[in-house]
Amino acid sequence: MPPTFAANGFLPLGRYSVSFDEAESMLVSAREFQDSATRTALWDGLLSYVDRFLTLEDTYARVLAGLPLVHRIWLGGSFVSTKTDPGNIDATLLIDTRAERAVRGRPGSKWLTTAFQSRDRMREKFGVSPLRIGYQPVAHIFEPERFTPEERTYFTQRGVWDDWWQRCRLPNQADRSPSEQSAAPARGYLEVRL
Numbered sequence: 001m002p003p004t005f006a007a008n009g010f011l012p013l014g015r016y017s018v019s020f021d022e023a024e025s026m027l028v029s030a031r032e033f034q035d036s037a038t039r040t041a042l043w044d045g046l047l048s049y050v051d052r053f054l055t056l057e058d059t060y061a062r063v064l065a066g067l068p069l070v071h072r073i074w075l076g077g078s079f080v081s082t083k084t085d086p087g088n089i090d091a092t093l094l095i096d097t098r099a100e101r102a103v104r105g106r107p108g109s110k111w112l113t114t115a116f117q118s119r120d121r122m123r124e125k126f127g128v129s130p131l132r133i134g135y136q137p138v139a140h141i142f143e144p145e146r147f148t149p150e151e152r153t154y155f156t157q158r159g160v161w162d163d164w165w166q167r168c169r170l171p172n173q174a175d176r177s178p179s180e181q182s183a184a185p186a187r188g189y190l191e192v193r194l
Contacts, residue, residue, distance in 0.1 A: 002016070002025070002026045003026075003188065009081050009082040010186070011080060011187055012188050013187065014188045015074070015162065015188065015189055016189070016190050016191065019193050020193070020194055023190055027039065027043070027075070027079060027190075028040055036084050038085040038086060038127075039079075039084075045127035046089050046126065046128050048126055049115070049122065049126040049130070052111050053093075053111070054070075056103055056109065056111065059108060060102065060106060067096055068096055068099060068194065069112075071095070071096045072093075072191050072193060073094070074093075074094070074161065074162075074165060074189055074190065076165035076189035077089070078090075080190055088123050088127050089128050090131075092132070092161045093115075093130060093132055095132055096136070097134045097135065097150065097154075098136065131161060133154065133157045133158055133161060134153065134154055163183075163185075165189035167182050167184075167187075168182065168186040168187055170182050
């Protein structure tokens with residue numbers, strides 16, 4: 001069951017796992033957003049953006065042997081709030097590095113770089129402001145001394161963006177960048193399963 005928005009217009013603290021269809025029902029087709037002038041177009045843009053990854057998966061299904069390129073998508077920001085007309089969708093894509101390596105250098109794989117090269121360009125073209133985490137499963141989680149540099153980077157990125165999506169900008173603050181004062185968790189976000 002998808003979470004519901006709290007009185008402050010955000011999700012309760014935490015990361016909530018939902019399917020793509022549940023996210024759409026909650027963030028686009030819910031009755032409270034029926035008058036939104038932006039949500040449907042933004043969602044369509046997200047679909048077009050993600051579809052490029054799925055097309056690569058289909059094209060190279062044999063090489064990928066069941067590995068998805070997109071492990072999960074984290075959605076946060078104003079799109080995951082009760083704001084009627086958000087300006088974009090803030091998304092963090094967890095890209096499976098094993099799948100990425102298998103596809104790199106093949107026709108169409110330039111998208112794996114282009115998709116994250118310019119957030120402004122992606123926001124303009126798709127309405128999506130994307131960030132990337134290089135996902136990888138790590139079995140030896142309780143033995144950090146065994147972490148490879150790539151595994152350390154993964155855990156750092158994962159922690160950074162998990163922290164970020166639970167922050168809120170402070171009201172009436174001239175500096176809208178992250179600050180120590182805004183570091184306390186204040187809202188939840190979605191983890192979308194494809």
